[in-house]
């Protein structure tokens with residue numbers, strides 16, 4: 251078996267056991283949280299199914315070698331092209347292939363990446379195939395945890411939920427991947443909504459330090475009431491991260507106000523959060539959260555040219571509607 255992220259191993263074992271015991275399903279739907287590396291799990295299941303030996307995956311049969319090289323002729327990918335939804339023509343092409351004999355005489359695999367992006371016609375076309383399973387053909391559907399799918403798709407598939415791992419497991423793994431201190435690691439994980447791969451990227455890109463510096467400057471802005479000083483520190487590629495850092499800080503301040511001490515995201519900046527909270531009213535903190543949420547929404551909806559105006563407007567509101575109340 252290929253190395254798997256530790257949080258994926260139990261699911262992998264359950265799935266492969268069901269196949270080994272002859273009760274494997276012909277269509278598996280993986281509903282997965284972002285940043286947990288579900289692709290690795292699906293890839294491993296595909297490699298298991300494609301191996302022609304009894305100890306799967308053996309790693310040395312012809313099928314294993316082809317799939318390891320990434321060019322097994324019976325492993326097919328169905329995915330959005332150029333970020334466009336998966337169209338019915340793409341599905342018809344795959345259905346055609348599934349109806350033919352496997353080129354290597356073994357199993358055929360169709361990996362559907364982004365199943366939530368099947369158009370309605372495409373989803374209906376794939377349903378027809380799922381309803382009449384062909385021997386030795388397996389569908390592995392991958393979909394975002396939060397995105398809805400057609401109910402009929404669910405009814406034809408065996409669903410596997412791949413959620414974020416438990417904190418301790420994720421932290422343990424991050425410690426094997428990063429030289430950062432334990433405290434940094436757990437903050438990175440919380441900032442990344444418990445998604446271990448996102449947290450690793452966060453650490454590797456040096457975003458911890460950027461975040462702290464940004465929040466330091468937010469403090470300066472708060473003390474001096476100087477939006478024009480903070481404005482140039484927003485970076486185009488980081489802007490949504492920066493807004494989220496700010497929101498996490500404000501949300502933690504609100505938690506502090508409510509006497510909630512658990513699950514703070516900014517535990518590394520707890521003193522700053524407390525100091526800020528002490529100078530605000532409950533209403534002010536709610537208001538501040540709302541203002542920054544609205545900035546985020548406006549930034550998503552409005553083109554980049556107006557980013558500065560949105561930011562300046564939001565920062566000014568923080569001063570007039572919160573800090574100076």
Ligand SMILES: [Zn+2]
Nearest residue numbers: 301308311314
């Ligand atoms: Zn093999």
